[in-house]
Amino acid sequence: MSAPVYVVLGAGPGLGLAVARRFAQEGYVAVLATRTKADAEPLAAALQEEGHAAQGVGVDLTDAADVSAVVTAVGERNGRIDVLHFNPSAWREKDPLHLTVPELLEDVALGAGALLPAVQAARPYLASGARVLVTGSAAADKPSPAAASLGVQKAAVRNLVSSLDATLAPDGIRAVAVQINGVLGRDGAFSPPPIADAMWAAVSRPDDAWTPHVPYDG
Structure with missing residues (x-):
């Protein structure tokens, strides 16, 4: 059998790379998707230099047709997708x-x-x-009025995860949103590595212990 495949949409040099690294350490091929392939290739190269199998791809997440085409191409190239990680969010500094x-x-x-x-x-x-993993945020429950759209995004995607999980569960596929209840930082409990560990733990649970929402409180 081929190695399992982890795909992260909305990857970056912080949390996205850390979670990809965590899955790569478990033997997954890590596919990192950023706005352009040129942005993704250094992230993939960082994992490759550590001895992991990694690929970098570009995707326009504002274009549904491009999202479909890129994910389909990843599936065709690797023959499987075992974890699909949805990591993007839009930050817009505007109050309601x-x-x-x-x-x-x-x-x-x-x-x-x-x-x-x-x-x-x-x-x-x-x-x-297989698993669908979503990066959630405390903004779903405690939105900042200075960036009002972020809370709506996070509440919406958390709700969507519930529907996805219920729809996919009969086929043994589960979805989970890991809600990060803190501010991301470079060090400490809310730095990328411990959050990556929490995401790995969330998707590694057996079905009989599954919940579609997992809080991460540090």
Whole structure:
């Protein structure tokens, strides 16, 4: 059998890379998707230099057709997708009195809506035991009024995870949102490595212990 495959959409040099590294350490091929392939290749190279199998791809998460095409290509190239990790969010510094409806919808389309074409494209490559992982945030419950759209994105994607989990569960595929209840930092409990450990633990649970939402409180 080929090695399991982990795909992260919205990868970056912080949390996205750390979670990819955590899965790579467990023997997964790590596929890191960023806005452009040029941005993704150094992240993949960092893992390759550590002896891990890694690939870098570009994807426009605001374009559902591109999301579908890129995820499908990853599935075709590797023959499987075992963990699909949805990591993006849009930060817009606008309070509710200045945020427009088009801006809100644009942000929600990126931070929540893009999960739909990603999972739909991945579905043919998700076998029983596969997982959909979503990076959640305390903003879902305690939104900052200074960036009002972020809380809406995180509440929406958490809700969507519940629906995905219920829909996929009969086929042995589960979905989970790990809600990070703190501010990301370089050191300490809210730095990328311990959060990556928590995400690995969340997807490693057996079905009889499954919940679609896991809080990470440090």
